[in-house]
Amino acid sequence: MADFGGADSEAFRAEARDWLAANFPPSLAGVDVAMAAATGPVEGDALLWKQRMGDKGWGVPTWPTEYGGGGLSPAQARVLQQEMNRIGARNPIGGMGVMMFGPTLLEYGSEEQKQRHIPPIVRGEIRWCQGYSEPGAGSDLAALQTRAEDKGDHFLVNGQKVWTSGAQYADWCFCLVRTDTRHKHEGISFVLFDMKTPGVEVRPIKLISGNSPFCETFLTDVKVPKENLVGPLNGGWTIGKRLLQHERNSLSGGGGSAGRFAAGTPLDKLAKDHIGVDGEGRIADPDLRARLIRHQMEARAFMLTLMRAQAESKSGQGPSAATSIMKNVGSKVGQERAELAIEIMGLQGLGWEGEGFSDKELEQTRNWLGGKATTIYGGSAEIQNNIIAKRILGLLDHQ
């Protein structure tokens, strides 16, 4: 099996190292250009780095070269990542186009669609958003009602989408619409439209954290050319579900947000600073101490599971069954951590704005609230449990 220990990969390592040395601006070590690019234009070194990686195709290293991708093997892509990690280089190409839409279009799109839409994703030029959820279609996504009427050369789309992440910054939208009202799943189609099309109106939603990462998107007589239908008419559900698999993977993988929420410094120091210690140097509140230990053990078990799943998938055993639990465990650990931190700090942990709180404390309050979304988005905790029960454990649907 070709792996990063192999001679081919080692030859590639030298190539990657040389190219990065010549092209990565050292001023960007540790800087997340992709995050900045998700909400606005970038300039200077950031723009340079993004353009260079975009031209090279290494922002999406394993995508085919015919659409501008890097054309690397998975082993070579790992080597590239290691070399980037070594010098603190972060991938400047990201977003939903890379994580979710691109892989789906490569699988289901027509040749024309791929030629048109993949290269701008590769170069990080187009921001995509996801038109999935509706007010009446959350966990039961297939209940969606946004209507697309056949008008000959185009569809006329009317309806409302919600929880559209980053819609206020997006250039294009991939969207599930109803093209047949007689069938639930078999009446859904997968279409693409430009967010500047007349009739598209975006309103950011203010969340409990005070931030607005999501929007409502209203669609009124939006004309979508027929060429923007992906896959067959009324065949969008299969494509839409496939895309959700890519979403789940990006939410639960080793470097994904589940891991990020679970990581962070242990809470022992925070607790000792705020609560004090007993005669034996232990956190003075025995009940809280016991719960902190229990939490920290679960976080440790989760990290060990991420490592195990990574080792298993690298060894060619195929995706580990453990991946199915990552989103739920990661989000639970992250939420518990935030709750415990607030409990430890008392009202100092609930600072909202102004004097008397450090930036870190204020950020923690917002993260505690924002983190409540992690067990709701990307398939709620309950939906994840349904998926484990049905797909992994083989239990049947209730009749």
Add this chain to the structure above:
Amino acid sequence: MAVLTEEQTMLRDAAKAWVQEKAPVAALRKARDSGNLLGYAPEAFREMAEMGWAGVVIPEAHGGSEFGYLSLGLVLEELGRTLAASPLAVSAMAVASAIATAGTEAQKSTGLPALASGETIAALAVDETSRHDPARTALKAEAAGDGYRLTGEKVFVAEGMAAGLYLVAARTSGAPGEMAGITLFLVPADAAGLSRAPRHTADSRDYAALTFDGVTVGKDAVLGAADGGGDLLERTLDIARIALSAEMLGMAVQAFETTLDYLKTRVQFGQTIGSFQALQHRAAKMFSELELTRSCVEAALSAIDQNADDLPQQAALAKAVAGDTLNLVSREMVQMHGGIGMTDAHDAGLYLKRARALEALFGTTAWHRDRWGRMQGY
């Protein structure tokens, strides 16, 4: 499942096949009903030893295969699946490791081959109360002539009636409550002044109460440093705890699979009860806990192989996480089976009883959580 070598995969598969054929749950039931004090079938253990399982962590020079702790853990997990009774965990893993690590040449060359062949079974005689706490060791070892005289009692010594050899924690200085001042002795079960009596517990396995009434041993019975056995004792116990964790993982996996099968076949209200979401989500929860537990157990087994500095943390994590998971799954096994799970004819009760015994042995879940917390600075 950890990434295994080809040899490890073969060992695991062989253990799986043998256990299913030769040591199904019915074997434990049979041993229980026959009143067998050993808690296991000697002929089955002889077969295990013939397959080399008792020598997996013992050096080749002393009759073993030196195949490593993760490898033996794979076997213990398979044994746990069917509650296959054997003294492998304490004898072939914990005591064998202590002698291989700290023994003199003489101790190794007399002790290890007999453990590897299964001819001798060794047990850990540590606790003196029903709550595990090695620091509370009070059994006295006084200098006497050229050696020592041991006086005191040990309780709930696992595999204690079957053992031919005990690794005994005794106090040569200091006071109960301190790990300093403990010395480890290798004491044959037939030593003069040593008596034992069985303690019948719900899991139908072998526990003995030992009485040391002035048992005299030579200096050559000391394993490791006289008066400085605390570290070796902790390491040996950690290895025993990890061994039990592997067995607990196997038990929990099987208890879950048996329960899952029942959810798929039991019909009420015109459908399998596994189609009810209330049960599906509890099943998904158990599955998640099992995956997390596997990660901790396999990491702990590998930590012994790698001689990792954080072995105590890994052992405490594995034992506590496995304890929580097995406790959950064994309770759910009875509950989800309903009335049939309450009958002696069903296996659920056997898993439940063994689960609680393993949870208590060498430190309860809460004890290990507290211990882990101290080590982590909480």
